[in-house]
Amino acid sequence: MAPRRDHKRVLIYSHDSFGLGHLRRCRAIAHSLVDGDSSLSVLILSGSPIIGSFDFRSRVDFVRIPGVIKLRNGEYVSLNLHIDIEETLAMRSSIIRHTADIFDPDMLIVDKEPLGLRGEVRPTLDLLRGRGAPIVLGLRDVMDDPSALESEWERKNAIPALSQYYDEIWVYGLPRSATRCPASTCPRASAGGWSIPAISGARSRPPRLRGRKRSGLTRAASCS
Secondary structure, three states, X not given: OOOOOOOEEEEEEEXXXXXXXXXXXXXXXXXXXXXXXXXXXXXXXXXXXXXXXXXXXXXXXXXXXXOEEEOOOOOEEEOOOOOOHHHHHHHHHHHHHHHHHHHOOOEEEEEOOOOOHHHOOHHHHHHHHHHOOOEEEEXXXXXXXXXXXXXXXXXXXXXXXXXXXXXXXXXEOOHHHOOOOOXXXXXXXXXXXXXXXXXXXXXXXXXXOOOOOOOOOOEEOOOO
């Protein structure tokens, strides 16, 4: 049996390429969480090539996984390494899982992609699901046209993953601006509405970690 800990850990995954939006959002979430709980540490897994240029508060750190870049035709290639994209993804997936295994988070927050880039985070989802850690999908409030989003998630096999792995979906933003999606696309949202943690302005209460309990965050904005 693992030794009892007197501190909590949250792992945040973001596939990232060159954009700043995902990185800034994950950083803001991490800072908000540690501000709200002095016993909490947050580790960010990111493929951003510029994450090292950002400052992070105490008890927030990051692991940089090998970078990728998206071409105009929609395909991904390795950012700096002269290796096949499949080898790059295999390395990324291995680093993500091994980091999660050792860090042993009390909660995992996945940014935007339910299975990660080309499914790279699925082994980690299986690992932490087996340990009983709550798993949360974080989405920005405005993503895309609902029909386009549903088509994209069907293509990526993301819809079954929501039911298989995720305890909650957090939408970052105001309830009135949240993307509305069909219930078939967002089963966690249709079950109880969106969870919207306040990552700017008023602080949200710290999530309840371990034991697959609800996070205790405010419910808002129906997804029907």
